[in-house]
Amino acid sequence: MNNGMNDRYTRGWQKLKEIDGDAGEKVIESLKDIAPDLGRYTIEFPFGDVYSREGLDLKSREIATVAALSAMGNATPQLKVHINAALNVGCKPDEIVEVIIQISVYAGFPAALNAATVAKSVFIERGII
Amino acid sequence: MNNGMNDRYTRGWQKLKEIDGDAGEKVIESLKDIAPDLGRYTIEFPFGDVYSREGLDLKSREIATVAALSAMGNATPQLKVHINAALNVGCKPDEIVEVIIQISVYAGFPAALNAATVAKSVFIERGII
Amino acid sequence: MNNGMNDRYTRGWQKLKEIDGDAGEKVIESLKDIAPDLGRYTIEFPFGDVYSREGLDLKSREIATVAALSAMGNATPQLKVHINAALNVGCKPDEIVEVIIQISVYAGFPAALNAATVAKSVFIERGII
Amino acid sequence: MNNGMNDRYTRGWQKLKEIDGDAGEKVIESLKDIAPDLGRYTIEFPFGDVYSREGLDLKSREIATVAALSAMGNATPQLKVHINAALNVGCKPDEIVEVIIQISVYAGFPAALNAATVAKSVFIERGII
Amino acid sequence: MNNGMNDRYTRGWQKLKEIDGDAGEKVIESLKDIAPDLGRYTIEFPFGDVYSREGLDLKSREIATVAALSAMGNATPQLKVHINAALNVGCKPDEIVEVIIQISVYAGFPAALNAATVAKSVFIERGII
Amino acid sequence: MNNGMNDRYTRGWQKLKEIDGDAGEKVIESLKDIAPDLGRYTIEFPFGDVYSREGLDLKSREIATVAALSAMGNATPQLKVHINAALNVGCKPDEIVEVIIQISVYAGFPAALNAATVAKSVFIERGII
Numbered sequence: 157m158n159n160g161m162n163d164r165y166t167r168g169w170q171k172l173k174e175i176d177g178d179a180g181e182k183v184i185e186s187l188k189d190i191a192p193d194l195g196r197y198t199i200e201f202p203f204g205d206v207y208s209r210e211g212l213d214l215k216s217r218e219i220a221t222v223a224a225l226s227a228m229g230n231a232t233p234q235l236k237v238h239i240n241a242a243l244n245v246g247c248k249p250d251e252i253v254e255v256i257i258q259i260s261v262y263a264g265f266p267a268a269l270n271a272a273t274v275a276k277s278v279f280i281e282r283g284i285i
Numbered sequence: 286m287n288n289g290m291n292d293r294y295t296r297g298w299q300k301l302k303e304i305d306g307d308a309g310e311k312v313i314e315s316l317k318d319i320a321p322d323l324g325r326y327t328i329e330f331p332f333g334d335v336y337s338r339e340g341l342d343l344k345s346r347e348i349a350t351v352a353a354l355s356a357m358g359n360a361t362p363q364l365k366v367h368i369n370a371a372l373n374v375g376c377k378p379d380e381i382v383e384v385i386i387q388i389s390v391y392a393g394f395p396a397a398l399n400a401a402t403v404a405k406s407v408f409i410e411r412g413i414i
Numbered sequence: 415m416n417n418g419m420n421d422r423y424t425r426g427w428q429k430l431k432e433i434d435g436d437a438g439e440k441v442i443e444s445l446k447d448i449a450p451d452l453g454r455y456t457i458e459f460p461f462g463d464v465y466s467r468e469g470l471d472l473k474s475r476e477i478a479t480v481a482a483l484s485a486m487g488n489a490t491p492q493l494k495v496h497i498n499a500a501l502n503v504g505c506k507p508d509e510i511v512e513v514i515i516q517i518s519v520y521a522g523f524p525a526a527l528n529a530a531t532v533a534k535s536v537f538i539e540r541g542i543i
Numbered sequence: 544m545n546n547g548m549n550d551r552y553t554r555g556w557q558k559l560k561e562i563d564g565d566a567g568e569k570v571i572e573s574l575k576d577i578a579p580d581l582g583r584y585t586i587e588f589p590f591g592d593v594y595s596r597e598g599l600d601l602k603s604r605e606i607a608t609v610a611a612l613s614a615m616g617n618a619t620p621q622l623k624v625h626i627n628a629a630l631n632v633g634c635k636p637d638e639i640v641e642v643i644i645q646i647s648v649y650a651g652f653p654a655a656l657n658a659a660t661v662a663k664s665v666f667i668e669r670g671i672i
Numbered sequence: 673m674n675n676g677m678n679d680r681y682t683r684g685w686q687k688l689k690e691i692d693g694d695a696g697e698k699v700i701e702s703l704k705d706i707a708p709d710l711g712r713y714t715i716e717f718p719f720g721d722v723y724s725r726e727g728l729d730l731k732s733r734e735i736a737t738v739a740a741l742s743a744m745g746n747a748t749p750q751l752k753v754h755i756n757a758a759l760n761v762g763c764k765p766d767e768i769v770e771v772i773i774q775i776s777v778y779a780g781f782p783a784a785l786n787a788a789t790v791a792k793s794v795f796i797e798r799g800i801i
Numbered sequence: 802m803n804n805g806m807n808d809r810y811t812r813g814w815q816k817l818k819e820i821d822g823d824a825g826e827k828v829i830e831s832l833k834d835i836a837p838d839l840g841r842y843t844i845e846f847p848f849g850d851v852y853s854r855e856g857l858d859l860k861s862r863e864i865a866t867v868a869a870l871s872a873m874g875n876a877t878p879q880l881k882v883h884i885n886a887a888l889n890v891g892c893k894p895d896e897i898v899e900v901i902i903q904i905s906v907y908a909g910f911p912a913a914l915n916a917a918t919v920a921k922s923v924f925i926e927r928g929i930i
Contacts (some may be wrong), residue, residue: 183656189672190663191640193854198652201846202390209838212383219345220352220384224391227353229488230616231391231653233660253449254341255349261331262353262360264780265456266489269441273491276448285447312785318801319792320769322467327781330459338451358875359745360782362789382836393651394843395876398828402878405835414834460777470770477732478739478771482778485740485909487617489778511578512728513736519718520740520747522909523585524618527570531620534577543576580725588717589906596709599899606861607868607900611907614869618907641857642865648847649869649876699914705930706921707898714910746874747911749918 165196168204175207175214177244179237218242222255226271227263235271239278249275249284294325297333304336304343306373308366347371351384355400356392364400368407378404378413423454426462433465433472435502437495476500480513484529485521493529497536507542552583555591562594562601564631566624605629609642613658614650622658626665636662636671681712684720691723691730693760695753734758738771742787743779751787755794765791765800810841813849820852820859822889824882863887867900871916872908880916884923894920894929 172180187195207217218241225235242252252275260268279285301309316324336346347370354364371381381404389397408414430438445453465475476499483493500510510533518526537543559567574582594604605628612622629639639662647655666672688696696719703711723733734757741751758768768791776784795801817825825848832840852862863886870880887897897920905913924930 186663187656187659190666191644191659194640194644194647194655194659197644197647197846197850198656201842201850202652205842205846206387206390209383209386211379212387216345216348216380217383217387219349220387221391223349223352224356224388225653228356228392228616228653229486231651231657233657234391234653250340251345253452254338254346257338257449257452257455258335258341258346258349259353260452260455260780261335262350262363262780262782263357264489264776264778264783265460266483266486266492266778267780268452269445269456270489270491272445272449272452276444279448315792316785316788319795320773320788323769323773323776323784323788326459326463326773326776327785330455330463331781334455334459354782357745357782358873360780360786362786363782382839386836386839386842389651389839389842391651391653393647393649393654393876394847395649395870395873395879396651397839398832398843399876399878401832401836401839405831408835464774464777467770467773469766470774474732474735474767475770475774477736478774479778481736481739482743482775486743486779487615492778508727509732511581512725512733515578515581515584515725516722516728516733516736517740518581518584518909519722520737520750520909520911521744522618522905522907522912523589524612524615524621524907525909526581527574527585528618528620530574530578530581534573537577584717584721588713588721592713592717593903593906596899596902598895599903603861603864603896604899604903606865607903608907610865610868611872611904615872615908621907637856638861641854641862644854645851645857645862645865646869648851649866649879650873702921703914703917706924707902707917710898710902710905710913710917713902713905714914718910741911744874744911747909747915749915750911 164200164204166204167208168199168202171203171207172199175203175218175241175245176237177240179240183237214245215242215247218245218247219251219255222252222271223259226256226259226267229263229267229270232270232274235274236278239275240282243278243282243284249279293329293333295333296337297328297331300332300336301328304332304347304370304374305366306369308369312366343374344371344376347374347376348380348384351381351400352388355385355388355396358392358396358399361399361403364403365407368404369411372407372411378408422458422462424462425466426457426460429461429465430457433461433476433499433503434495435498437498441495472503473500473505476503476505477509477513480510480529481517484514484517484525487521487525487528490528490532493532494536497533498540501536501540507537551587551591553591554595555586555589558590558594559586562590562605562628562632563624564627566627570624601632602629602634605632605634606638606642609639609658610646613643613646613654616650616654616657619657619661622661623665626662627669630665630669630671636666680716680720682720683724684715684718687719687723688715691719691734691757691761692753693756695756699753730761731758731763734761734763735767735771738768738787739775742772742775742783745779745783745786748786748790751790752794755791756798759794759798759800765795809845809849811849812853813844813847816848816852817844820848820863820886820890821882822885824885828882859890860887860892863890863892864896864900867897867916868904871901871904871912874908874912874915877915877919880919881923884920885927888923888927888929894924
């Protein structure tokens with residue numbers, strides 16, 4: 157039995173649920189009939205390996221993720237998941253907005269404006285605004 | 286006299302020096318004979334406006350910037366400035382490495398590997414490794 | 415009172431209305447409950463500072479913006495605003511189409527085809543085609 | 544009469560239909576009232592010139608295209624056309640999934656997950672899953 | 673004999689020399705032993721087809737190209753060629769700088785700063801600054 | 802002892818050497834003093850997991866990788882490694898050139914031209930041209 161892989165999968169699945177909540181589970185679920193192994197890797201590498209690392213707190217990790225996804229501008233579904241995730245791990249709504257404002261400097265105003273639109277939809281869904 | 290603009294410029298210049306140190310000044314200096322107004326805007330908007338905001342500590346701001354620039358992968362000189370800046374405002378070298386490792390998840394391994402190369406050059410220059 | 419900031423804001427707001435029309439105001443409006451300062455910066459820096467500059471006519475500025483947004487390919491709402499803006503400041507529909515055709519050379523056919531789809535929707539809304 | 548151009552157009556049109564099927568024709572059709580010359584170039588250069596070349600089989604060409612569009616992440620309509628095209632020229636569904644999994648390495652998990660979503664919609668439309 | 677192709681090639685070659693000058697010829701030359709057909713296509717499609725079109729003057733075409741390449745940020749050699757090209761077809765140095773400043777709004781300050789560095793090297797080579 | 806991880810590492814290391822040769826080992830070596838875990842992940846996930854999968858031959862995998870990296874345009878060191886890798890696993894030089902020519906369609910001529918420059922340097926180093 158490949159216990160090493162199972163460890164990563166189990167640890168990753170717990171981390172995914174802790175950080176992304178239901179939204180993360182839905183992503184994995186939606187991959188089942190098209191690319192289940194991509195679902196498994198998503199659990200094992202990002203969550204079982206990377207988010208399980210020490211050396212940087214989860215709040216800072218989500219700030220990094222929201223910044224990266226906002227700057228890239230081509231990953232709207234993931235940005236939505238991770239604005240939720242940032243809130244889940246303790247970021248304040250205002251801190252997320254600050255990250256998005258800062259992206260206007262590095263990736264331009266369209267990237268920041270589009271990320272703000274995603275944040276707005278999340279904040280409304282969660283009753284924050 | 287346009288005191289408003291002068292306030293932003295003065296505040297931005299102080300912030301630029303606090304965060305980026307000499308590297309920031311060199312960027313502004315190098316713009317003098319080609320696009321001095323771009324240098325002025327760089328001081329006023331990113332530093333006088335954005336980095337001077339409350340609501341997110343400078344350490345988190347630099348984590349966001351290092352993440353965004355690593356993910357974009359086409360801004361090597363700025364990534365170098367901001368890995369230095371992250372260290373200047375209190376990020377530990379290991380925290381910067383964690384941000385870069387995390388970028389492998391969102392923007393792929395080449396983005397992370399190239400950011401690690403930049404971080405390595407900064408850490409060597411500063412005698413960290 | 416910070417007159418300098420007010421000057422930039424007032425000038426920017428006029429410029430935004432001149433160039434983007436109602437679409438620009440809606441962008442600012444939509445930011446009110448999520449990131450009002452991002453709305454203010456959008457008025458002050460892009461419009462109060464940059465579009466208010468001399469040295470390049472507004473028609474050429476919009477050609478540059480349509481080209482940049484078409485090439486980036488991840489800013490559809492902004493591309494729509496600026497295809498309208500280009501028409502507002504005097505670009506002929508055919509000139510906008512020429513810019514988009516040229517983008518096929520620099521950013522590939524998908525970028526050009528997707529920009530053409532946006533242009534088509536604008537031209538239909540305005541009764542041009 | 545410009546026989547050279549006609550040759551490229553005729554060859555390209557056949558190639559477009561062979562590879563992209565109806566979806567390709569619809570793209571050209573949709574350009575008719577906005578940028579017909581962009582439609583003509585799309586037939587002549589990508590299909591009349593490039594896809595008509597020897598030296599690489601069509602299956603490998605579509606693997607390259609699916610990989611490139613998945614990695615770029617800002618060309619969803621074209622990715623859909625070319626996942627269909629890959630199937631049209633003999634790629635097995637599993638091979639397309641493998642290409643998408645591999646993109647997680649080079650362009651990150653969001654790019655791979657979003658490409659998997661597109662592949663899923665194509666596979667459902669074609670009754671593959 | 674394929675006169676159609678020869679027409680595009682001849683027209684493209686003249687246009688390439690008119691716009692890009694020696695720098696364009698060097699690009700084609702450097703492709704000779706690796707991908708001569710890519711060199712031929714570069715002459716035929718961008719220059720024989722697109723830059724030879726009416727409907728937009730060459731100055732506006734180069735403004736669009738400099739804007740697109742500055743925003744993309746991953747095409748430094750081509751940006752250098754086209755800042756030269758813009759000057760060759762009548763853009764004033766200040767107009768090129770204005771385009772680059774404007775890119776800070778749409779693609780962020782790093783894109784604008786790196787484009788300014790390229791422009792500076794061109795302006796120095798040509799004795800403009 | 803975590804045998805599962807060791808399996809992936811061992812398998813990945815063999816795959817890395819088979820595909821990338823010395824160049825791959827150098828990448829891992831260069832990470833030792835800055836981010837050794839990123840080196841370990843590079844072996845485990847891309848090579849131990851993904852390249853070790855069945856369902857797509859290595860030649861097609863490298864075609865996908867060269868296409869993706871050429872299109873992204875911001876990963877020159879990795880593109881060089883993988884043009885070598887493509888040759889290592891049986892791609893003919895002409896097939897690599899075909900992939901690069903095809904990228905001109907999807908990501909534009911600058912991306913294709915810059916990839917051709919990288920291919921040329923590899924082909925010269927290996928005595929192919």
